[in-house]
Structure formats: C-alpha cells, structure tokens
Amino acid sequence: MSAQVPIAAYLILAAVLFSIGVAAFLIKRNLITVFMSIELMLNAVNLTFVAFAHMWHQVSGQIFVFFVMVVAAAEAAVGLAIIIAIFRTRETLNVDSVDLMKS
Amino acid sequence: MPPASTNYDYLWLIPLLPFAGFLINGTIGRKLPRALVTAVALICTAIPAAIVTWLWITMKAAGAPDIIQVVSQPWIQITGLTINFAFTVDHLTLIMLGVVTGVGFLIHIYSAGYMAHEEGYWRFFAYLNLFMFFMSVLVLAESFLLMFVGWEGVGLASYLLIGFYFKKDSAANAGKKAFIVNRIGDFGFLLAMFLIVREFGSLDFTHVFNAISVNPEWHGGVLTAIALLLVLGAVGKSAQIPLYVWLPDAMEGPTPVSALIHAATMVTAGIYMVARCHTLFGRSPYALGVVAIIGAATAIFAACIGMVQHDIKRVLAYSTVSQLGYMFLACGVGAYAAGIFHLLTHAFFKALLFLAAGSVIHALSGEQDMRKMGGLRKRIPITFWTMTMGVFAISGIPPWAGFFSKDEILYQAFASGNKFLWFVGLVTAGMTSFYMFRLWFKTFFGPEHFEEHTDLHDHGAAVHAYSGSHTVMVADPEENHTHSVHESPWIMLGPLVILAILSVIGGWVGVPAAMGGHDEVGHFLDPVFANPTTAEATTVATSHGLELGLAFISVLVALGGLGIAYSFYYKKPGTAATLAARSPALYRLVENKFYIDEIYSALIVTPLLMFSRLFLSGLIDGGVVNGAGAAAGGTTRGLSSLVRRVQSGNIRSYAGWLALGAAAVLFVMIFGRSVWLR
Amino acid sequence: MQLALFIIFGALAVAGALNLLLQRHPINSALSLVVVMMSLAVLYWSLGAEFLAAAQVIVYSGAIMVFFVFVIMLLNAGEEERTTGSRAAYIVGFPGAAAIFCLLSFVFLSESKAFGSSNVGGYLNHITSNISEVSSVLFTKLLLPFEVTSVLILVAILGAVVLARKEQ
Numbered sequence: 024m025s026a027q028v029p030i031a032a033y034l035i036l037a038a039v040l041f042s043i044g045v046a047a048f049l050i051k052r053n054l055i056t057v058f059m060s061i062e063l064m065l066n067a068v069n070l071t072f073v074a075f076a077h078m079w080h081q082v083s084g085q086i087f088v089f090f091v092m093v094v095a096a097a098e099a100a101v102g103l104a105i106i107i108a109i110f111r112t113r114e115t116l117n118v119d120s121v122d123l124m125k126s
Numbered sequence: 127m128p129p130a131s132t133n134y135d136y137l138w139l140i141p142l143l144p145f146a147g148f149l150i151n152g153t154i155g156r157k158l159p160r161a162l163v164t165a166v167a168l169i170c171t172a173i174p175a176a177i178v179t180w181l182w183i184t185m186k187a188a189g190a191p192d193i194i195q196v197v198s199q200p201w202i203q204i205t206g207l208t209i210n211f212a213f214t215v216d217h218l219t220l221i222m223l224g225v226v227t228g229v230g231f232l233i234h235i236y237s238a239g240y241m242a243h244e245e246g247y248w249r250f251f252a253y254l255n256l257f258m259f260f261m262s263v264l265v266l267a268e269s270f271l272l273m274f275v276g277w278e279g280v281g282l283a284s285y286l287l288i289g290f291y292f293k294k295d296s297a298a299n300a301g302k303k304a305f306i307v308n309r310i311g312d313f314g315f316l317l318a319m320f321l322i323v324r325e326f327g328s329l330d331f332t333h334v335f336n337a338i339s340v341n342p343e344w345h346g347g348v349l350t351a352i353a354l355l356l357v358l359g360a361v362g363k364s365a366q367i368p369l370y371v372w373l374p375d376a377m378e379g380p381t382p383v384s385a386l387i388h389a390a391t392m393v394t395a396g397i398y399m400v401a402r403c404h405t406l407f408g409r410s411p412y413a414l415g416v417v418a419i420i421g422a423a424t425a426i427f428a429a430c431i432g433m434v435q436h437d438i439k440r441v442l443a444y445s446t447v448s449q450l451g452y453m454f455l456a457c458g459v460g461a462y463a464a465g466i467f468h469l470l471t472h473a474f475f476k477a478l479l480f481l482a483a484g485s486v487i488h489a490l491s492g493e494q495d496m497r498k499m500g501g502l503r504k505r506i507p508i509t510f511w512t513m514t515m516g517v518f519a520i521s522g523i524p525p526w527a528g529f530f531s532k533d534e535i536l537y538q539a540f541a542s543g544n545k546f547l548w549f550v551g552l553v554t555a556g557m558t559s560f561y562m563f564r565l566w567f568k569t570f571f572g573p574e575h576f577e578e579h580t581d582l583h584d585h586g587a588a589v590h591a592y593s594g595s596h597t598v599m600v601a602d603p604e605e606n607h608t609h610s611v612h613e614s615p616w617i618m619l620g621p622l623v624i625l626a627i628l629s630v631i632g633g634w635v636g637v638p639a640a641m642g643g644h645d646e647v648g649h650f651l652d653p654v655f656a657n658p659t660t661a662e663a664t665t666v667a668t669s670h671g672l673e674l675g676l677a678f679i680s681v682l683v684a685l686g687g688l689g690i691a692y693s694f695y696y697k698k699p700g701t702a703a704t705l706a707a708r709s710p711a712l713y714r715l716v717e718n719k720f721y722i723d724e725i726y727s728a729l730i731v732t733p734l735l736m737f738s739r740l741f742l743s744g745l746i747d748g749g750v751v752n753g754a755g756a757a758a759g760g761t762t763r764g765l766s767s768l769v770r771r772v773q774s775g776n777i778r779s780y781a782g783w784l785a786l787g788a789a790a791v792l793f794v795m796i797f798g799r800s801v802w803l804r
Numbered sequence: 805m806q807l808a809l810f811i812i813f814g815a816l817a818v819a820g821a822l823n824l825l826l827q828r829h830p831i832n833s834a835l836s837l838v839v840v841m842m843s844l845a846v847l848y849w850s851l852g853a854e855f856l857a858a859a860q861v862i863v864y865s866g867a868i869m870v871f872f873v874f875v876i877m878l879l880n881a882g883e884e885e886r887t888t889g890s891r892a893a894y895i896v897g898f899p900g901a902a903a904i905f906c907l908l909s910f911v912f913l914s915e916s917k918a919f920g921s922s923n924v925g926g927y928l929n930h931i932t933s934n935i936s937e938v939s940s941v942l943f944t945k946l947l948l949p950f951e952v953t954s955v956l957i958l959v960a961i962l963g964a965v966v967l968a969r970k971e972q
Contacts, residue, residue, distance in 0.1 A: 027806065027807075027921035027922060027923065028806050028807055028810045028921060028922050029916055029919060029920070029921045029922070030916075030919035030920055030921060030922055031912045031913060031915070031916035031919050032810065032814075033810070033847070033851065033922070034908075034912040034919070035909055035912055035913070036814050036817070036818070036847075038904075038905055038908040038909050038912065039818055039821075039905070040817060040818065040821050040840070041904070041905075041908070042901050042902070042904060042905035043818070043821040043822060043824075043825060044821070045785050045897075045900075045901040045904065046825060046898070046901050047821075047824055047825045048778075048781050048785075049778060049781055049782055049785065049893045049894070049897040049898065049901065050825065050893075051825075051833075053830045053881060055830050055834075055872065055875060055876055055879075055881060056824075056830045056833045057777075058872075059824065059830075059833055059834060059837050059872060060824065062837065062868070062869075062872075063821060063824065063837060063840065066840065066841060066844055066864070069844070069856075069860075070844055070847060070848075073847075073848050073851050073853045073856060074851060074922075076851075076853065077851040077852055077853070077922055078919055078920060078922075082937050082938055082941055083941070085853050085855070085856055085934075085938055086938065086941055086942060086946060088853070088856050089856065089859065089938070089942070090949065090953060092859060092860070092863055092864060093953045093956070093957065094953070094956070095864070095868065096863060096864075096867065096868055096957070096960075097956050097957050097959075097960035098960075099868045099871060099872070100871070100960045100961065100963075100964040101960050101963045101964050101967065103871060103872070103875045103964070103968075104963065104964035104965075104966075104967035104968035105967055106875065106879075107875065107878070107879065107967070107968045108967050108968060110879050111970075111971075116879065116881050118776075118777050118778055119776060119777075119778070121777060122774065122775030122776050122777075123775060771892075772892075774892070776892075776893075778892075778893035778897070779891075779892035779893050779896075779897075781893060781897060782892045782893035782894070782895070782896040782897025782898075782900065783892065783896055783897075783900075784900075785896070785897045785900030785901050785904065786896050786897065786899065786900035786903075787900075788900065788904060789899075789900045789901075789903035789904045789907065792903075792904060792907045792908070793903070793907060796907060796910075796911055
C-alpha cells in the first residue's frame with residue numbers, strides 16, 4: 024500500500040507499447056507478424072481505456088474495452104482467413120510481394 | 127427643343143429595319159429563294175427611305191423645329207460620364223440621310239439585277255443591309271461614341287463587301303488592306319474621344335459644342351489636338367493622303383459596292399464628321415489649314431494618277447479620292463455648306479458613274495480594261511447617255527450638277543484668301559475633266575477593241591468570269607456561247623436613269639445668288655453652321671462679279687480638258703502614246719501610282735511583319751505564352767510524378783505514411799485546440 | 805505492492821513487445837505477444853477491472869493468440885527473409901512513430917497531476933463488484949450494441965469460412 028502508482032505511468036506504458044507496435048508494423052516482413060503488431064496496438068489502447076476508467080470511476084471505459092475485444096476477435100478471424108487465402112495464391116507471406124495495387 | 131407632343135420614335139426604324147434585313151438574310155437567307163431575299167432587302171431599305179422622305183416634309187414645313195432628338199435608355203452610366211443611345215436630326219443630317227437612304231435604295235435595286243446570278247446572293251444583300259444600318263447610325267448619332275459605332279461598323283461592312291469574292295486572293299487582301307488602313311484612322315478618332323472625355327466630361331455633341339460656344343475666347347491648345355486627331359480619323363475613312371491607298375484596291379469588290387460605299391456614302395463619313403464638328407474646327411485655324419492642304423494635295427495627286435490608269439474602275443476610284451479632296455478643301459477653308467453640297471452632287475454623279483461602269487463591264491462580259499473597249503455608244507445607248515450625264519456633271523460644266531458645287535468650293539477657297547489652294551483646285555478641275563472625257567472617249571467612241579469571245583458562262587447570266595472584280599463563284603465550263611455586247615436589263619438601267627436626271631438637276635438647288643439663284647442648300651444648312659465663318663461673312667460683301675469671273679475661268683478650264691481629251695483620244699488617237707513614249711520614266715512613275723504602295727510596304731509593312739514574326743511570334747508567343755503553358759504542364763507533371771510515388775503498392779510504405787499522418791492529426795488535436803479557441 | 809506489480813509486469817510487457825519486434829521467426833513473436841497479454845491482464849486487475857482481466861486471459865490470449873499460432877503452424881511460416889522493400893516505411897514511418905510517442909507522452913506527462921494516482925483493487929464503488937457493474941450496464945443500457953456484436957461475430961465467422969475455404 025505504500026507508493027501509489029500515478030495513472031500517468033499506466034498511460035505512458037500504453038504509449039510505449041503502442042509505439043513499439045507501430046515500429047513492429049513498419050519493420051516486420053511477415054504478414055502474420057504485422058497482424059500481430061496490430062493486436063499489440065489494440066492492447067495498448069485497451070490499457071489506456073482501463074486506466075481512464077479507473078481515474079474517472081466510471082464503468083464505460085471498461086465497456087469500451089469489452090467491445091474492442093469483441094471486434095478484435097472478429098477482425099482477427101477474418102484477417103487471418105484473408106492471409107490464408109493470400110498464401111494460397113502467392114505461396115509467400117512476405118509483405119513486400121503483395122504489391123499488385125501499385126500504380 | 128423637341129416638341130413634347132410629337133413622338134419621333136419612328137426614327138429608330140431607320141437603322142433598325144436594315145439591321146433586321148441583315149439578320150433575316152444573314153441567318154436564313156441561304157435557304158430562301160432569290161426573290162424573297164431581294165424582297166426582304168429592298169423593303170428594309172425602302173421603308174427607311176420613305177421615313178426620310180416623311181422627315182423632309184415634316185422638317186421643311188413652316189414652324190418645324192430645326193433639330194429633333196430622340197433619346198433612349200442610358201447606354202453607359204458611370205461617375206463622370208453618361209452616354210445615351212440618342213439620335214439627332216438637323217438639316218445636315220437630313221441631307222446625309224437623303225443621300226444614304228435614297229442612293230442606297232437605288233443601288234439596292236441595281237444590285238438585284240447585277241448580282242442576279244452570283245453565288246452568295248443572300249450574303250451580298252445581308253452585308254449591304256448591314257452597311258445601311260451602320261451608316262444610318264453614323265449619320266443619326268448624337269454622340270461621338272455612337273458615331274464611332276457606326277464608323278467602325280461601316281468599316282466592317284466595307285471589309286466584308288470588298289472581300290465578297292473571298293476565294294480570290296486579291297479581293298481578300300484588298301479587304302484586309304481597307305480594314306487595316308481604316309484602323310489607323312480609327313485610332314486617331316479614339317484618341318480624340320479620350321481627349322474629349324477628359325476635357326469636356328461628355329461625348330454628346332450638344333454638350334461638347336455648347337461648352338465650346340459659350341467660351342468664345344477658347345482657341346487652339348487641346349482643341350487643336352482633338353481636331354487633328356479627328357482629322358486623322360477622317361483621313362482614314364475618306365481616303366485622303368496618306369491613308370488613301372485602300373480605296374483603289376477596294377475596287378475588287380462588286381461594282382454596286384464601289385458605288386454605294388466607296389463613292390456615295392462611307393467615304394463621305396469623314397467629311398460629315400468634320401462638318402458636324404465645325405464648331406470645334408472653327409477654333410483651331412491650324413487644324414483647318416491642315417485639312418485644306420491635305421484636301422488640295424490629295425485632289426491633285428489622285429487626279430494625276432487617274433489620268434493614266436487603264437482600268438475603268440480605277441479611274442473612277444482615283445476620281446473619288448480626288449473629289450473627296452475637294453470636299454476636304456471646302457471644309458478646310460470654312461465653307462462647310464459648299465463641302466456638303468459637293469458631297470450631295472458627288473453622290474449622284476459618282477454613284478451614277480460607277481453603276482454605269484458596271485453596266486459597261488456587264489455588257490462586255492467582264493472586261494474592265496479601257497484599252498479593250500471603244501465604240502460602245504451604238505451598242506449600249508442607254509448606258510452611254512446616262513454615263514454621259516455623269517461625265518459632264520463631274521467635269522463641272524454648267525448646267526450639270528457638278529459645276530455649281532465645285533465652283534462654290536473654288537470660289538470660297540479664293541475668297542478666303544488662299545489663292546494658291548484655289549489654283550491647285552482649278553488645275554485639278556482641268557485634270558478631272560481631262561481624265562473623265564478620256565474615259566468617255568476610250569469607252570464609247572472610236573474603233574472597237576473588244577473581242578466578242580466565247581466565254582464560260584450560261585446564257586443569260588448577268589455576270590461572268592473574267593479578271594477584276596467581276597468574278598463568278600462557280601464557273602460552268604461546259605457551256606460555251608458566243609456572247610455579244612448587250613444592254614443591261616431594266617432593273618439595272620432604271621436607277622441609272624434616275625441618277626442621271628439627278629446629276630443634271632441636282633445642282634440647281636444650290637445656284638448661288640451671283641447667278642440668279644437662291645442658294646437653297648446654303649440657306650438650308652444655315653441653322654447648322656450657324657456662326658458664319660469668315661469666308662461666308664465676306665461673301666455677302668464681295669461682289670458677284672468676282673464669283674462670276676471665277677466661274678467663267680473654271681468653265682474654260684473644264685472645256686479645255688474636254689478639248690485636250692478630244693484631240694488625244696478621238697481626233698488623233700496616237701497622241702497620248704507618243705507623249706508617253708517621250709518621257710517613259712515619268713509615265714511609268716505615274717502609271718505605277720508613284721510607287722506609294724511599294725514605299726508603304728517597304729517602310730511600314732515589312733518592318734512590322736518582321737517585328738511580329740521575330741519578336742511577338744517567336745519570343746513572346748513561342749517563349750512566354752507557350753513557355754507558360756509548358757511550364758504549367760511540366761510543373762504539374764513533375765509534382766504528380768513525385769506524389770505518384772506514394773502509390774507504390776507496398777503495404778509498409780503505406781503504413782509509414784499512415785504513422786506520419788496519425789502523428790500530424792494528433793499534433794493538430796493537441797495543439798490546434800488552443801489556436802482555434804483563441 | 806502496487807508499485808512493485810506495476811514495475812514488474814510493465815517491464816515484462818515492454819520486454820515482450822520488444823521481443824516481438826526483434827524475433828525473426830513468427831512463432832516466437834506470437835509467444836511474446838502472449839506474454840504481453842498476460843502481463844496486461846495483471847495490470848488490468850491492478851486497476852480494478854477484474855472482469856476484463858479474466859476476459860483478456862480467456863479471450864485474447866486464450867483464443868485469439870491460439871488462433872494466430874494455429875495459422876502460423878498451418879502455413880508453416882518460416883523465418884523472415886531480408887528483403888529491402890520500402891524505404892518510405894523507414895524514412896517516413898519511424899519519425900511518425902517517434903512523433904506519436906513523443907506527443908502522447910508529452911500530453912500524459914504534462915497532465916499527470918490532473919490524472920491522480922491509482923489504488924490497487926481500486927474499485928469503482930464499494931457497493932457492487934466489478935462484474936455486476938459491467939453486466940448491469942451491458943445488459944440494460946447497451947443491450948442493443950451487445951446483440952449487434954453477436955451478429956458481428958456471426959458475420960465474421962461466415963466471412964472467415966468463405967475466405968479460407970479451398971477453391972473447388
């Protein structure tokens with residue numbers, strides 16, 4: 024019970040995780056790893072919401088996190104299905120080779 | 127001044143009816159049958175002529191106002207300047223209107239016969255009606271600006287009509303030349319208008335002339351500048367030195383056009399303008415002197431050239447330039463009424479001469495060279511007799527019309543103290559008589575030099591393919607007929623007869639008191655030229671003897687010209703050739719119009735062309751304009767190729783840009799709020 | 805104790821994230837992500853969101869991450885190759901990421917006084933438990949969104965089945 028952790032610390036932690044997620048998104052070349060970095064970003068945001076819910080003493084932040092989780096689950100399902108479809112046609116999971124949309 | 131009870135709005139019909147004719151013939155005339163086109167054109171000219179006749183009756187009646195005005199909505203209304211569409215009719219306008227609508231109507235009738243088989247018949251009448259519209263506007267205008275509209279418009283109509291046979295290079299070039307040379311004059315007119323606005327704050331005639339009249343001490347200075355610029359405009363329109371070069375080339379147009387525009391009406395617009403602005407010119411003796419000298423110089427110069435031309439229409443063209451010089455001379459010595467009187471008689475006999483020449487050309491199936499004419503008086507008698515009336519009239523032999531008007535001018539020139547100008551005018555009169563009778567003898571007398579030849583036309587056509595201004599647009603090579611010299615149809619001869627009668631009696635309205643007449647024209651124009659010029663003031667006092675003496679001398683000179691022409695071209699036909707052979711260089715110089723066209727071309731046209739091609743076209747058009755366009759295109763292309771790189775298709779690069787964009791949005795959200803709130 | 809919890813599991817989360825970044829084989833990255841999620845679950849619990857902590861473990865790391873691992877193994881994804889790919893990602897992206905981080909931390913740090921501090925097990929109120937709190941809102945006020953999400957999941961299932969199906 025001694026030292027209390029300031030809310031700002033949680034927020035900074037979330038910011039750190041978010042930035043690492045962005046960096047991973049930019050660096051990694053495997054499609055699935057890129058997708059995972061998106062999940063990391065989502066988690067960082069969840070932490071922010073929970074911290075603010077704790078600060079304002081309201082439950083709506085947590086409700087938000089609940090819905091984020093649901094949507095993340097759905098998104099992960101569909102996204103991975105797409106990745107599987109891509110793998111079937113391209114035989115590779117390299118992000119740089121999925122560039123048919125270039126002008 | 128206009129009586130409030132009478133409505134003069136019907137004045138608008140005078141210009142608007144021909145304009146309606148132009149619109150109808152110009153838009154659907156191509157599809158209409160010839161008869162309908164003719165009917166439209168003639169009605170739209172006849173009704174204005176009738177209105178003018180009515181106007182004459184109204185304004186000559188006792189108690190009629192001297193001036194009537196019709197004002198419409200304001201045209202331009204800005205602080206410091208208001209210009210209305212306004213027409214004014216005074217006695218000067220009446221004479222001009224009479225010439226324009228009367229002679230114009232006669233020439234319309236003539237053209238119906240002359241152009242009967244031409245391609246583009248509807249176009250001709252559309253343009254002719256357009257010309258009538260603009261000329262009426264010019265003459266009726268109450269302000270400088272409206273007159274300028276008419277001024278420019280007649281230049282446009284002239285260009286269209288000179289270049290009527292547009293498939294001929296020479297005709298197209300002549301049209302261009304006319305328009306461009308006119309433009310130089312118009313430039314002077316425009317500058318004069320700017321000065322007038324600056325000086326008087328208005329362009330209305332009444333306003334400007336009142337401002338001058340109430341200030342009797344105002345002479346010279348800016349008034350001279352305005353007057354000289356107006357003179358430049360008049361010189362361009364009325365083909366005086368140095369801007370006369372377009373008129374001889376304008377003979378490329380059909381002969382009725384030459385008759386109407388380049389003899390009777392358009393070229394007299396300059397004279398009319400000088401007469402209208404006589405109040406202004408009266409305050410600038412310098413400008414008047416310039417006018418007189420230009421007039422006299424042009425008269426004698428053009429007469430010189432006219433004496434050795436071979437083309438019948440060219441002779442008449444130079445004769446027109448010369449006679450316009452007379453009118454200028456009259457205005458220059460202050461005898462405006464005399465100038466207008468000569469304008470009136472000149473309209474009659476010059477139109478007659480041109481129309482008769484057209485009849486001759488038509489009779490010879492397109493021949494215009496007088497060396498290939500001769501002995502025509504038995505073949506085309508009516509044309510011969512009418513042309514004779516015209517020739518006698520222009521030579522100034524009494525009692526034909528030209529004598530009274532020309533003599534009045536010479537007398538006024540003498541009486542105003544410019545004896546040298548009088549002498550120049552006298553010599554010119556002799557030369558005029560000489561070359562007109564030369565034309566007369568060469569065309570109608572002597573042995574026949576023309577060929578009755580097979581030519582390319584279908585029988586009964588009024589006009590045929592040949593050199594000069596008489597080109598048919600579609601030649602039908604299959605039909606070949608021998609074609610004999612034939613008289614023109616009555617639709618063409620009718621106006622000739624009427625104009626011939628007018629050439630005889632037309633001068634009788636201006637018989638001076640010295641010869642027992644009443645000088646009705648002079649008195650008729652008194653309300654216009656209200657302040658008698660010094661010349662007119664002295665004429666009252668000077669003896670009639672001087673006038674009779676001078677008249678006698680000019681008749682002698684005219685008869686002398688006749689005599690010389692008779693001996694050169696009838697009695698001993700080879701005399702002229704022998705004289706020419708004795709001084710070939712001089713003869714060639716005059717025959718080639720003193721090489722004026724060539725001089726202009728070398729001095730003005732060629733440098734301008736080079737400047738345009740090299741500098742304007744090459745540097746500015748190619749460099750700046752094209753360069754700006756290319757630069758705009760190139761910049762866009764360059765920028766877009768840069769931006770296109772974003773669309774690489776690579777997911778990671780998109781992600782990179784996304785991150786950057788998100789950071790920017792965050793930045794704006796965090797820090798932008800404070801800015802926005804402020 | 806809260807401070808200790810926060811430091812330990814915060815560091816663990818960051819370490820896991822960095823490991824995700826640095827590992828070459830995707831299965832290692834997936835397992836690191838599981839570690840991150842577990843630590844986040846502890847942090848949620850320390851912030852008084854017990855239900856979410858449980859959901860995080862069960863749903864997120866228990867289902868979603870397992871799903872990821874399934875796919876990695878299914879596709880037999882190997883180690884990453886080094887391809888050059890895009891320069892824009894590095895040139896533009898890293899500054900962007902860094903900027904995001906700096907902006908966020910600037911805001912959080914400058915307002916840290918206003919945020920206050922947390923209590924372990926800090927609950928929203930003393931009366932009800934967290935789960936009844938959440939469920940009472942979820943099933944009354946937000947019932948419609950709740951049902952809509954179930955439809956969403958249904959749609960996702962259908963989509964996934966269609967997309968991942970072998971072409972016949």
